[in-house]
Amino acid sequence: MNEPPLTSLIEGYSLRVEKALERYLPIVAEPPERLHAAMRYAVLGGGKRIRPLQVYLTGEALGIEPAVLDGPACAVEMIHAYSLIHDDLPAMDDDDIRRGKPTLHRAYDEATAILAGDALQVLAFSVLSRPASGPPDSRSKLAIIQCLADAAGTSGMAGGQVVDIEATGKVLSLGELEQMHLLKTGRLIQACVKMAALCCPELPTEVALGLEQYSHDIGLAFQIKDDILDVVGDSQTLGKTAGADQALEKATYPGLVGLAAAENKAADLARSACAALEPMGSKAERLKELAEYIVSRLR
Amino acid sequence: MNEPPLTSLIEGYSLRVEKALERYLPIVAEPPERLHAAMRYAVLGGGKRIRPLQVYLTGEALGIEPAVLDGPACAVEMIHAYSLIHDDLPAMDDDDIRRGKPTLHRAYDEATAILAGDALQVLAFSVLSRPASGPPDSRSKLAIIQCLADAAGTSGMAGGQVVDIEATGKVLSLGELEQMHLLKTGRLIQACVKMAALCCPELPTEVALGLEQYSHDIGLAFQIKDDILDVVGDSQTLGKTAGADQALEKATYPGLVGLAAAENKAADLARSACAALEPMGSKAERLKELAEYIVSRLR
Numbered sequence: 001m002n003e004p005p006l007t008s009l010i011e012g013y014s015l016r017v018e019k020a021l022e023r024y025l026p027i028v029a030e031p032p033e034r035l036h037a038a039m040r041y042a043v044l045g046g047g048k049r050i051r052p053l054q055v056y057l058t059g060e061a062l063g064i065e066p067a068v069l070d071g072p073a074c075a076v077e078m079i080h081a082y083s084l085i086h087d088d089l090p091a092m093d094d095d096d097i098r099r100g101k102p103t104l105h106r107a108y109d110e111a112t113a114i115l116a117g118d119a120l121q122v123l124a125f126s127v128l129s130r131p132a133s134g135p136p137d138s139r140s141k142l143a144i145i146q147c148l149a150d151a152a153g154t155s156g157m158a159g160g161q162v163v164d165i166e167a168t169g170k171v172l173s174l175g176e177l178e179q180m181h182l183l184k185t186g187r188l189i190q191a192c193v194k195m196a197a198l199c200c201p202e203l204p205t206e207v208a209l210g211l212e213q214y215s216h217d218i219g220l221a222f223q224i225k226d227d228i229l230d231v232v233g234d235s236q237t238l239g240k241t242a243g244a245d246q247a248l249e250k251a252t253y254p255g256l257v258g259l260a261a262a263e264n265k266a267a268d269l270a271r272s273a274c275a276a277l278e279p280m281g282s283k284a285e286r287l288k289e290l291a292e293y294i295v296s297r298l299r
Numbered sequence: 300m301n302e303p304p305l306t307s308l309i310e311g312y313s314l315r316v317e318k319a320l321e322r323y324l325p326i327v328a329e330p331p332e333r334l335h336a337a338m339r340y341a342v343l344g345g346g347k348r349i350r351p352l353q354v355y356l357t358g359e360a361l362g363i364e365p366a367v368l369d370g371p372a373c374a375v376e377m378i379h380a381y382s383l384i385h386d387d388l389p390a391m392d393d394d395d396i397r398r399g400k401p402t403l404h405r406a407y408d409e410a411t412a413i414l415a416g417d418a419l420q421v422l423a424f425s426v427l428s429r430p431a432s433g434p435p436d437s438r439s440k441l442a443i444i445q446c447l448a449d450a451a452g453t454s455g456m457a458g459g460q461v462v463d464i465e466a467t468g469k470v471l472s473l474g475e476l477e478q479m480h481l482l483k484t485g486r487l488i489q490a491c492v493k494m495a496a497l498c499c500p501e502l503p504t505e506v507a508l509g510l511e512q513y514s515h516d517i518g519l520a521f522q523i524k525d526d527i528l529d530v531v532g533d534s535q536t537l538g539k540t541a542g543a544d545q546a547l548e549k550a551t552y553p554g555l556v557g558l559a560a561a562e563n564k565a566a567d568l569a570r571s572a573c574a575a576l577e578p579m580g581s582k583a584e585r586l587k588e589l590a591e592y593i594v595s596r597l598r
Contacts, residue, residue: 086417162333
């Protein structure tokens with residue numbers, strides 16, 4: 001039997017998470033209509049859905065039903081979407097384009113953008129706490145909530161965003177830059193893999209450790225590739241302003257070591273990510289393909 | 300044996316929640332230091348702590364150990380503190396004073412204020428998901444998380460804040476105003492009572508229903524009293540800018556029905572809140588005193 005190519009899996013899971021997000025997001029017909037519309041504007045119909053894809057593909061490798069993963073996949077995408085909304089605000093990166101359309105505060109207004117971000121963050125935890133979503137076991141559900149909360153907090157995404165702002169216009173060492181990338185982007189990608197693993201009771205230790213290493217490496221590789229695309233990509237393909245990092249004097253990987261070394265580093269990380277999955281044998285094939293996809297993507 | 304007066308209980312629980320918040324908030328010595336410092340600035344050493352007090356006093360009436368309630372009490376205070384930080388931002392109410400000191404975006408900067416609010420919200424859910432905090436039973440913990448998440452979301456606090464912003468400068472009906480108050484302030488106060496009740500397995504239905512009615516009534520009474528204090532209070536006692544509602548053309552209870560009718564309404568609600576607690580007998584005494592305190596307070 002021929003396995004479908006990764007691209008068709010990506011398409012399938014993108015469609016799946018879009019439908020699940022549709023279901024979880026509050027409808028526009030219910031008050032407060034404008035806030036609900038703003039949340040849907042920011043979340044639906046755009047984005048690469050890399051994080052949900054990571055949740056589903058890890059789950060697939062571990063034999064978890066996709067229906068169990070809809071909650072975690074949507075929750076992490078809501079957290080990601082809220083972080084983009086807040087990062088784009090005038091007081092932060094002051095960006096005009098996101099996911100190929102005006103940023104939320106441009107399409108609506110700043111107050112609505114702040115509140116829509118706040119509401120998306122809390123919706124993620126509402127979704128994860130519902131009896132009908134995620135794994136049936138209460139302890140696993142709690143572990144998933146804790147995993148996502150810690151990845152989004154000051155020792156993860158929010159902490160990385162502060163470091164990013166403070167680093168703007170400064171020269172960072174390679175170690176400082178990696179640390180910033182790991183917090184800002186890496187922790188949430190690691191959480192995608194871990195949330196799926198937490199749905200799997202009695203996971204062998206070597207598989208759990210392998211997945212941890214894998215998620216660490218592709219988290220960093222993903223952000224390095226993002227830095228590269230900001231230099232070599234065009235705004236239309238990216239769906240956001242290309243060259244924004246340089247314009248904002250952001251510390252980036254290619255800025256620090258050059259484009260070629262950055263590409264090499266991303267490829268190295270993808271390789272070490274794949275190597276870490278050896279204990280899983282052939283079940284890890286898709287996750288390895290995803291690692292390659294992450295460092296070779298054009299947007 | 301003489302029972303201590305409510306004021307000394309309030310003092311004791313305020314001290315208790317302050318210590319617990321100290322413990323749960325990330326320390327300034329750890330990076331990102333500035334973000335951690337901002338979170339602590341906004342949360343510690345100020346505020347009336349009405350919400351934690353509501354958690355502890357409900358728990359006391361139901362025979363729950365205060366140690367079990369530290370997590371929920373701190374979580375709701377973190378949610379409340381984050382909402383104040385974001386509400387005070389220039390894009391929202393643009394306020395300069397809060398809890399007797401400069402608002403967070405004045406003391407730090409806007410970006411830090413947005414991120415500190417974001418980080419406080421997610422810390423609330425991290426705290427509630429930890430094995431060591433809250434009730435030991437996983438199902439109760441999940442129910443508490445869901446309760447707080449829904450109270451803070453678009454059908455609660457965040458929704459109410461949007462309605463508040465949209466209503467600014469408009470004339471609301473009494474029904475619309477009450478609905479806004481119930482969402483913006485009421486749902487979170489209701490959650491305080493419910494989170495404590497969720498720590499109590501096998502709560503008799505009539506007690507649960509009584510507590511629900513009580514929390515509904517004091518939630519509204521609390522906000523009406525807040526509206527009144529904005530008119531009759533002074534900035535120093537309030538620790539925030541008095542008269543801000545009128546300056547911002549906010550819809551308020553005294554603005555709509557006059558001061559005397561607003562006072563009467565708050566007192567009526569306190570009475571009906573107390574009446575709802577009859578099924579609890581003498582165990583409800585403290586909660587009744589709290590209802591009186593909420594409508595007679597000077598700040």
